[in-house]
Amino acid sequence: MSPNGFEYKRVLVVDDFDNFRTTVMRMLQEFGARSVDTAAHGNDAVSKCRSTSYDLVLCDYNLGPGKSGQQVLEQLRHESLLKHSSLFVLISAESSKNIVMATYDYEPDAYLTKPITAKTLQQRLERLFHQSREMCKVYNAMDDGDLDAAITRCGELLRGQSRVRPLVQKLLGRLLLRTGQFNPAEQLFRKVLQVRELDWAMVGLALAKKGQDDWVGAQQWVEQALSLNPMCMPAYDLLADIHAARGDRQEQQHTLAQAVEISPLSIMRQQELGAVAYQNHDLEQALEAFKNSIKLGEHSCYDDKDVYLQFIRSCAELAPLQPDVAKSYAREVGKSIGEFGNRFGRDGHNDVLLRSANCAYLAATGEQLAAQQLLQELMEQHQESPATLAAQLDWISACEVLGRQEWRDQLVNGVLQQYQGNEAALEMIDRVLENPTSEKNRQRVAQINKQGIAYYEGTDFEAAIDCFNRAVREFPKHVGIELNLLQALIGALEQSGQPHLLKQAKHSCERLGQLVDGEHPQADRLAQLVGKFQEVSQQILRDGEQV
Amino acid sequence: MTDKGLPVDFSFVLASSVHDMKNSVGMLMQTIEELSASAATDNAEHNRQLSTLGYEAARINGDLVQLLALYRMENQRMLVQLEECYLDEIIGDQLARNDILFRSRNIAVEVDCGEDVCWYIDAELISGMLNNILVNAARYCLSRIKVTANIEDGVLHLIVADDGRGYPESMLTSPTVMRDSVSFTEGNTNLGLLFAQEIAKLHRRGDLHGYITLANGGVLSGGQIEVVLP
Numbered sequence: 001m002s003p004n005g006f007e008y009k010r011v012l013v014v015d016d017f018d019n020f021r022t023t024v025m026r027m028l029q030e031f032g033a034r035s036v037d038t039a040a041h042g043n044d045a046v047s048k049c050r051s052t053s054y055d056l057v058l059c060d061y062n063l064g065p066g067k068s069g070q071q072v073l074e075q076l077r078h079e080s081l082l083k084h085s086s087l088f089v090l091i092s093a094e095s096s097k098n099i100v101m102a103t104y105d106y107e108p109d110a111y112l113t114k115p116i117t118a119k120t121l122q123q124r125l126e127r128l129f130h131q132s133r134e135m136c137k138v139y140n141a142m143d144d145g146d147l148d149a150a151i152t153r154c155g156e157l158l159r160g161q162s163r164v165r166p167l168v169q170k171l172l173g174r175l176l177l178r179t180g181q182f183n184p185a186e187q188l189f190r191k192v193l194q195v196r197e198l199d200w201a202m203v204g205l206a207l208a209k210k211g212q213d214d215w216v217g218a219q220q221w222v223e224q225a226l227s228l229n230p231m232c233m234p235a236y237d238l239l240a241d242i243h244a245a246r247g248d249r250q251e252q253q254h255t256l257a258q259a260v261e262i263s264p265l266s267i268m269r270q271q272e273l274g275a276v277a278y279q280n281h282d283l284e285q286a287l288e289a290f291k292n293s294i295k296l297g298e299h300s301c302y303d304d305k306d307v308y309l310q311f312i313r314s315c316a317e318l319a320p321l322q323p324d325v326a327k328s329y330a331r332e333v334g335k336s337i338g339e340f341g342n343r344f345g346r347d348g349h350n351d352v353l354l355r356s357a358n359c360a361y362l363a364a365t366g367e368q369l370a371a372q373q374l375l376q377e378l379m380e381q382h383q384e385s386p387a388t389l390a391a392q393l394d395w396i397s398a399c400e401v402l403g404r405q406e407w408r409d410q411l412v413n414g415v416l417q418q419y420q421g422n423e424a425a426l427e428m429i430d431r432v433l434e435n436p437t438s439e440k441n442r443q444r445v446a447q448i449n450k451q452g453i454a455y456y457e458g459t460d461f462e463a464a465i466d467c468f469n470r471a472v473r474e475f476p477k478h479v480g481i482e483l484n485l486l487q488a489l490i491g492a493l494e495q496s497g498q499p500h501l502l503k504q505a506k507h508s509c510e511r512l513g514q515l516v517d518g519e520h521p522q523a524d525r526l527a528q529l530v531g532k533f534q535e536v537s538q539q540i541l542r543d544g545e546q547v
Numbered sequence: 548m549t550d551k552g553l554p555v556d557f558s559f560v561l562a563s564s565v566h567d568m569k570n571s572v573g574m575l576m577q578t579i580e581e582l583s584a585s586a587a588t589d590n591a592e593h594n595r596q597l598s599t600l601g602y603e604a605a606r607i608n609g610d611l612v613q614l615l616a617l618y619r620m621e622n623q624r625m626l627v628q629l630e631e632c633y634l635d636e637i638i639g640d641q642l643a644r645n646d647i648l649f650r651s652r653n654i655a656v657e658v659d660c661g662e663d664v665c666w667y668i669d670a671e672l673i674s675g676m677l678n679n680i681l682v683n684a685a686r687y688c689l690s691r692i693k694v695t696a697n698i699e700d701g702v703l704h705l706i707v708a709d710d711g712r713g714y715p716e717s718m719l720t721s722p723t724v725m726r727d728s729v730s731f732t733e734g735n736t737n738l739g740l741l742f743a744q745e746i747a748k749l750h751r752r753g754d755l756h757g758y759i760t761l762a763n764g765g766v767l768s769g770g771q772i773e774v775v776l777p
Contacts, residue, residue, distance in 0.1 A: 023581050093573040115577035118584065119643040127636060163662070166631035196667050196752070198629060231626055 005129065006032040009055040013038045014045040014072065015091075016064040024058060027118045031125070042067025042075075042299065049081040056125070057082070058112075061092035067299040070265070073106050075301040084139035085132050089124075091116065134164045138171065151175050173204045182211035199229040206238055218242055233263055240272075249280050250470070257285065260292075267296040271307055278310055281476055283318040284325060290314060291332055305344040305353070308336050309390065312357040316397065319364035326365070333361060349388075352378065356391035363398040371398055379407070386418060389425055396432045434477050434515070445475060452484055461492035465501075479515050479522050482508060486529050490536055497540045505533055562618040569611040576604045583647060598651030602682075605648065609679045613742040616675070620745055627669040627749045634664040634696040634705070641677045642694075648685055649692075660696040666703040668750065668776060673705075676746045679739045680707045680772055687711040691767050701777070702755075708771040713763035743774065752777040 011033050013024045021038045028036050037052070039045040042063050049057070057076070061069040069090050076082045090108040110128055112121070132139070138157070141150035154172040158165060169192060176185035189205040192198060202225035209217035219242050225235040236259035243252035256273040263269065274289035290311035297303030315333050319326040340354045355374055363371035375398050378387070386392070392415050399408035412429075416437065419425035426438035436442050448471040455464035468485035475481055489505040492498065509530055516526050579601045583594075638658055642649070649656055684692045688709035695706040718737070740759070747757035755777035765771030 019581065020577070023584065026584075093570050093577075114573045115580050117580055117644060117646060119646045120640060123639055123643045161663075163633060166665070196629065196631075198667075229626060229628060231628075 006125075007034055009033055009035070009129070010052060011036045011056045011058065012045065012048055012052075012054045013058045014040075014042070014063065014069070015060040016040050016062070017060075020060070024116070024121070027121055030118065031122050042069075042072045045072050046075050046079075046081070049076055050079075053081075053083060054086060056087045056089070056128075058089050058091060061090055070106065071299050071301075073108055077106050078301045084142040085136055087125075087128050087132060089128070131164055131167065134162060135167070135171075138168070142175075147175055147179050151179065151181075170200060173201070177204065177207050177211065180211065182208045185211070197228055199225045199232045199235065202228065203232065203234050203238060206235070210238070210242070215242055215245060231262055233259060233266070233269075236262075237269070240276075244276075249276060249474075253277050253280050253282065253285070260289065264292065265296065267293055267300050267302045270296060271302070271304060274307065274310060274314075278314055281473055283314050283321070286314045287311065287318065287325075287329055291329065294332075294336060303343065305340065305350065308340050308344075309353055309357045311336055312361050313394065313397075316357070316361040316364040316394075319361075320401070330365070337361075352381070352387055352391050356387070356394035360394040360397040360401075363401040368402060372402055375399070375402070375404075375407075386414070389415060389419065389428060393428065393432055400432070430475075432477075434479055436475065436478075441475070445471070445478065445481065448474075449481065449484060452488065456484075456488050456491060459491070459495065461488050461495055464488040465492060477515065479512065479520065482512055482515065483522060483525055483529060486512065486533070490529065490533050493533075493536045493540060497543060499540060499544065502537055502540065505537070509533060558618060558621070562615060565611050565614045565618070569608065569615065572604055572608045572611060576601065576608060579604060580647075594651065598647060602648050602651075602685075605645070605682055609675075609682055610738065612675050613679065613738055616672070616742060617738075617745070620749075627672065627751075629667045629669060629750070631665055632668050632670050632673075633662075634666060634703070635660045635662060637668075637670060637674055637677065638694050638696060641674060641681055644678060645681055645685065648682070652685060653690060654685055654688060655691050657691070657693045658695075659693065664696050664698060664703075666698060666776065667752075668703070669746075672746045672749070673774075673776075676743050676774070677705070677707075680743065683739055684709045684711075684770070688767075688769060693767055695766075703774075703776040705774040705776070706765075706771060708765040708767045709769040710767040711769040713770040714761050719761055719763065743772070747774055747776060750776045 006028065011028055013021050013028070013036060015021050015024070015038075018040070021040070025036045025038060037048055037054075039048050040063075043066060045057070045059065046067075048054075057072075059069040059072055063069060063072070067075070069092070073088055073090065076088065082088060087109045089110045089112055091112045091114060093114040110124060112124060134157070138150050138153040141147070141153055151172065154168050154175065157168045158172070162168070169188070173185055173188050173192075176182075176188065186205060186208040189201045189208060192201040193205065202221050206218045206221035206225065209215075209221060219239070222235050222239045222242065225232050226239070229235075236255055240252045240255040240259070243249070243255060253273065253276045256269060256276060260266070260269055260273050270289050270293040274286050274293055277283070277286035277289060290307055293304070293307045294311060297307065312333055315326050315329050337354065337358055341350070344350050355378060359371050359374040359378060362368075362374065375395060378391070378395060387395075392411055396408055396411050396415075399405070399411065412432065415425075415429055419429065423438055423440065427436075427441060430436035430438050430441045436445060448467060452464045452467040452471070455461070455467060465485065465488045468481055468488055471478070471481045472485055486505060486508045489501055489508060493501050493505065512526050512530075516523055520526075579597060583597050583601065635658070638660055642656055642658070648654075681692070681694075684707055688711045691710045693706075693708045695704070695708070697704055718740070740761075743759050747759050750757040757774065757776040760773045760775070762771045762773070763769070
């Protein structure tokens with residue numbers, strides 16, 4: 001019998017090719033394995049793993065229609081169906097970048113590239129079993145949830161002359177971070193880095209710094225990791241976190257977008273990019289990321305109904321601004337609306353959420369009658385018990401487009417009252433308001449205005465324009481900021497007469513025309529600024545003719 | 548549309564096709580492997596033919612891998628991801644991968660690598676490179692190949708020696724110059740060496756970078772290639 005104990009291993013072979021399954025199974029049996037199960041598809045593999053605790057899963061990447069090998073691994077880890085000592089080996093016919101990068105988030109224990117010879121397989125598996133045996137005390141402690149014991153065992157292994165040392169070092173670093181032991185973690189990573197510059201140790205060190213609230217140090221190390229390896233995905237995630245913690249959502253989005261470009265198959269990063277882009281009112285990027293998330297979610301355990309709703313909502317919000325772009329997503333939105341019930345169930349709660357998002361979408365895409373009818377139904381249905389905030393916000397958007405000012409005001413007052421003091425909810429509500437009510441966004445507006453006005457008063461119009469432009473992106477409905485932007489643009493035109501600013505100022509006037517009606521408290525200021533703008537622009541055009 | 552002809556970058560088209568071909572060859576190799584496993588060993592002629600199929604497929608595969616890697620290098624998408632690896636594992640894997648080739652040609656492969664030889668390399672790149680070197684050595688050796696790995700003065704030396712006729716003089720002097728008159732009839736385009744050189748160069752440590760050297764003579768009195776990685 002094989003000295004490396006294939007005999008008592010429970011093995012699962014997953015491949016959609018019958019031929020390959022049989023070949024691998026035969027090989028394993030020749031090595032001495034007695035218990036080998038097979039699965040042809042991802043779902044079959046997952047359900048087998050639910051009923052049996054396998055020591056080894058050999059899974060092909062490409063499993064035909066349905067889940068991919070990566071998604072099988074994703075779900076097994078998600079549902080904790082694999083012990084720490086279990087081995088997941090991903091087999092693929094190719095080492096395409098997307099695949100490798102995507103699997104990086106849920107790393108298998110080993111990759112094998114087809115073709116697989118008996119000897120290669122045996123050698124690799126024996127080595128993996130050996131490794132797993134050496135690590136068993138650590139893994140057992142982790143399976144028991146005793147991370148402190150696992151850390152102690154790692155220390156013991158590192159003191160001996162073990163071949164698993166590189167593996168243990170990495171694992172120990174992760175365990176120390178997870179248990180919040182940032183100082184020892186930092187020491188470990190520094191020791192590794194003294195010998196060699198390695199990206200994972202730099203990211204580890206950055207995480208340790210972040211744990212110690214040293215955000216500057218964290219950013220330095222994470223940037224160093226990225227300059228060493230521009231494809232280091234965990235570094236992008238951490239960098240995005242750092243930007244988020246600083247409140248710099250633009251940079252957070254930028255970093256996530258970079259990461260998504262390198263590794264487009266990672267569903268969670270796509271979802272996060274969509275959410276951040278939506279917050280940033282970058283609806284085009286949000287739509288693209290949500291679309292990709294929905295596509296990737298088809299067979300993923302991370303498929304999320306909120307992503308569907310956000311997708312529909314983003315398209316509704318973009319429709320009045322860029323009808324052509326929004327139109328290009330119409331087919332996908334239609335498909336998402338159709339699929340929603342199949343995927344997430346048709347209970348009353350889901351039904352209201354979907355119809356509400358759809359209502360906003362119909363209103364924004366010219367289906368006024370259908371939207372009107374849907375809105376009426378929804379509001380009647382919820383006369384007694386209020387709907388969720390997300391649904392009500394969709395109704396508010398629909399009211400705005402449909403011109404139902406009374407209903408809108410009533411709904412807005414309702415949610416403001418209902419969510420009084422709930423900062424997170426208020427931040428969401430701010431999206432449909434002209435002036436934000438949440439503490440955070442109010443401070444943000446005040447801060448931006450203060451800074452922009454200071455630039456303006458110092459006649460640094462360029463800096464003021466830059467400042468207000470960023471603010472307009474964050475608070476597109478805020479009349480005060482838009483007026484300040486226009487005023488700064490006029491200031492710059494008066495100062496230097498740069499014709500390229502004319503277009504922007506004109507655009508700003510148009511936007512304000514939509515936001516401000518005759519009864520708006522700022523209507524006088526707008527009229528005054530528009531008058532001034534016309535004066536200045538005529539002057540510039542005259543000057544241009546003279547030259 | 549440009550007036551030069553194709554509306555797309557030809558190297559991109561080539562790389563995509565190569566990628567696709569590589570997947571097909573992979574399937575081909577897997578099938579040959581399965582065929583070899585299921586066909587009994589009683590028919591010597593069949594075995595020989597299967598071995599030829601396997602060898603030629605492996606060569607095509609190796610060439611395609613190289614082409615793809617060179618394409619990535621040129622487009623600066625080739626990154627080295629260094630990890631601590633045990634060399635006996637890297638060597639063992641590549642020997643196992645070419646086991647049928649060696650056995651069918653009666654080549655004896657010797658390995659001299661201590662259990663503790665562990666170095667910072669990009670396992671995938673070095674494995675691909677070693678595979679090419681071994682397939683090449685199998686072609687030019689008489690009956691023996693020796694693989695040596697050791698660490699001296701803080702650098703890794705990975706040496707593959709054979710007992711063949713050795714490298715032609717022109718290659719010894721400028722191994723990685725792509726000559727204008729590539730000898731297609733000899734089936735030797737130096738692509739493999741260029742690939743090995745580039746991979747070695749990508750392995751850096753501070754100001755140092757890796758390189759390869761060719762020699763004749765060596766431990767088995769044939770050709771010898773040495774890969775030095777800092």
